[in-house]
Amino acid sequence: MARRGRIGEFELIARYFAPLARAFEGAGNLQSDNAFLAADPRHDLVVKTDTVVAGVHFLADESPQRVAAKALRVCLSDLAAGGATPFVYQLSLALPEHWTETWLAGFARGLAADQRRYGILLCGGDTVVTPGPLTVTITAFGRVARGKGIGRGGATAGDDLWVSGTVGDGALGLLTAQGRLPDLTTRQRGFLEDRYRLPQPRTALGHRLVGIATATADVSDGLLADAGHIADASRLAVTIERDDVPLSAGGRAAVKADPRLWANVLGGGDDYELVVAVPSRKRSALLAAASAAGIAVTRIGSFARGSGVTVTVAGRAVAAPRKGYVHF
Amino acid sequence: MARRGRIGEFELIARYFAPLARAFEGAGNLQSDNAFLAADPRHDLVVKTDTVVAGVHFLADESPQRVAAKALRVCLSDLAAGGATPFVYQLSLALPEHWTETWLAGFARGLAADQRRYGILLCGGDTVVTPGPLTVTITAFGRVARGKGIGRGGATAGDDLWVSGTVGDGALGLLTAQGRLPDLTTRQRGFLEDRYRLPQPRTALGHRLVGIATATADVSDGLLADAGHIADASRLAVTIERDDVPLSAGGRAAVKADPRLWANVLGGGDDYELVVAVPSRKRSALLAAASAAGIAVTRIGSFARGSGVTVTVAGRAVAAPRKGYVHF
Structure with missing residues (x-):
């Protein structure tokens, strides 16, 4: 050396x-x-x-x-x-x-x-x-x-909120790497830790969202925080149905064993999935783009007039967990 | 706070x-x-x-x-x-x-x-x-x-080497800030220290060199090193006449009191002047550009076939001081 x-x-x-x-x-x-x-x-x-x-x-x-x-x-x-x-x-x-x-x-x-x-x-x-x-x-x-870049501020009331892949793996993967989720299977722990250590940016999907998405963000600060950034920049409210949020097998096992981990799943960062605002008339175009990219997308909520992020369970608002990764 | x-x-x-x-x-x-x-x-x-x-x-x-x-x-x-x-x-x-x-x-x-x-x-x-x-x-x-950017590799044999402003102030200014040039006047020390602490990039001159200079570099690693980078990238040799190198009043006083400081003047970095290769037929254009920018330029050498950097005093090659700031 x-x-x-x-x-x-x-x-x-x-x-x-x-x-x-x-x-x-x-x-x-x-x-x-x-x-x-x-x-x-x-x-x-x-x-x-x-x-x-x-x-x-x-x-x-x-x-x-x-x-x-x-x-x-x-x-x-x-x-x-x-x-x-x-x-x-x-x-x-x-x-x-x-x-x-x-x-x-x-x-x-x-x-x-x-x-x-x-x-x-x-x-x-x-x-x-x-x-x-x-x-x-x-x-x-x-x-x-030219002129087609997607920002955070373009969502309109009524747009659906979609997310790619699975959410929460980054935050759970960090806990796994720190030895703090010992009850998961070896395979689940390996998957989550990989998700934390080696982000898989959705480059195959991103460029296909041009002309479909009205606003996007990547899930780096946490799902609630990043969906909230879109809502704030678009001057709208966003509601997320918790049980529609797509989880990996390890993520499902983790929140089943300890529901407090929902805070990590929804509030933790480092997922590097895309949260995407899409008008309902563009839904089939979105699904075609996701299929072409080979990346699953899931509808998890919607935008409306107002402000802030609301989490619902079976349609009823619940207390949101901590609002995302705090940098400082 | x-x-x-x-x-x-x-x-x-x-x-x-x-x-x-x-x-x-x-x-x-x-x-x-x-x-x-x-x-x-x-x-x-x-x-x-x-x-x-x-x-x-x-x-x-x-x-x-x-x-x-x-x-x-x-x-x-x-x-x-x-x-x-x-x-x-x-x-x-x-x-x-x-x-x-x-x-x-x-x-x-x-x-x-x-x-x-x-x-x-x-x-x-x-x-x-x-x-x-x-x-x-x-x-x-x-x-x-479009297509007019100036790199390091375009100098041709016979081009003159010019430099803006004065050379060596950055390295001498660092010594001054460290209290190591106590014999200079207060005014000289203040000038040199300012030159080290607060670079004055030659933005007024740079864009005016388009169509005039065949190659340029800024003096960040040291005059010899940066002139050498142009020579290397252009596959040429460069010769610099030491006593043509423009010095500030503080620089002149410093090398007069201790000629070993020529090593710092020619080899030290942080001057943020421009070294410029210019064909002799463009000399008047260069002088007009420098005048328009309000920045002095001085001819200090020339490029020829061969390789390496030679320093001359009254036309005779002398041992070059250390070859510039070493980053690592």
Whole structure:
């Protein structure tokens, strides 16, 4: 393993990062400080920056491949919510002083694997050494047809609220990784922990929502919080029927064993599913898009005049659990 | 002063950052995760990411206004080197656990002042808390006429090497701030320290170099290193006549008192001047551009077939001092 100082920044970039940028001409093989993104009259750019810190946003002992994947995918999830198809990203890597080339090589392999998986390329960035924990900032760029990007503020009263995949796995997966859900089966625990450690951004669905969804968000802060963000930005109220929320087998087992875990399922973050506002006349188009993407979608509620988030059980409002992941 | 937890992330964004993004429609008032950059067929985008860490890239006791300015300006300097006019930026802020609203308010004021100064707007980002030091990552976006961006690799044999402003002030300013140049006058020390603490990116000059410069870089790693980056990327050799390198009054006094400081002047970083390769037939155009920008430029050398960086004194090659700031 290399020690600090064994290779310089330029050699590090040439060895580990330039290969990730080779196919994007505007990156100039990372020999230039700047990336050049050619003018594209047919598309708007969608841009998102996310920072993840070791011990805060991922477990401090996480493998470098999974750190790379998590850092990238939380950004790709936002681009998917915007209806965009990702194509390049900038990487800022703040390495702790004890970094090794072994770690860096694994990190670069993780990036390379996700570049193939999502069809994206590195286009630039920065590398520094920090006395603090490993900190990774990704700025990801997607394309959406001109004027067609999807925001949070477009929902209208009467729209249905849909969600992709299953909800709550991220928060339950963190509990599992911390050894706090011992009664689940090994398989359930493995599934949930994977869901926490390795987000699966819904990039196959996001771009297909253009022209169908009136508003979208990804479930990063928690279902209630993120549905609430759409409601707030659209100046509407949203109601969610709790028992319509799609759960994985592990999620069902967890809330059956301890109903207090509904707070984690509805309020926890890190699911990286999409919550989507869709007018009822677009329902069949949504189902066709989801089918084409190979991703299940479930109707879980609706928007109405008013404000705030209401959770119902069998149609009756219940006290909502905590309102989502609090960053500070 | 606020304590940790006094305000949440959404309130923090609404109070301190949304005002900085209000005039850029694609930022959606920072209520959406994504920024939308409208298609622009006349311009390419130039993108640069830089990360600065407290105690590494700026003094740990630096004022929040100056941290904001430094973080922004090191990026704007790169955009200037690319021939671009900056217009928006993304901000990732990793706040140490003991952050206060007083600090944050000062940081936002610093951003606001530089937004006015450089005609730029915030368009999105991320805010997290870190157990490590304050870490600021800026991804800045500039526009350059389609196909006209300036990189490092375009210099040709026979081009002259020019530099803007004065060189070495950044490295000498750091020494001054550390109390290591006590023999300079108070005024000289104040000037040098300001040059280190508060970069003055040459944005007024950069966009005027389009069609004049064949290659550019900003002096962030050190004059020799950055001129060398142009030479390497252009597959050429570069020769710099040491006594043609423009120095400030403080710089002249410093190397006169201790000629060993030439190593800091030529090898140190943080000047944020532009080094520019210009064919001799474009000399008058360069001088007109510099005059229009109100920034002095000085011819300090030339490019030739070969490789590497040579420093001459009265035309004779001398041993080059250390080759520039080493990041790791």
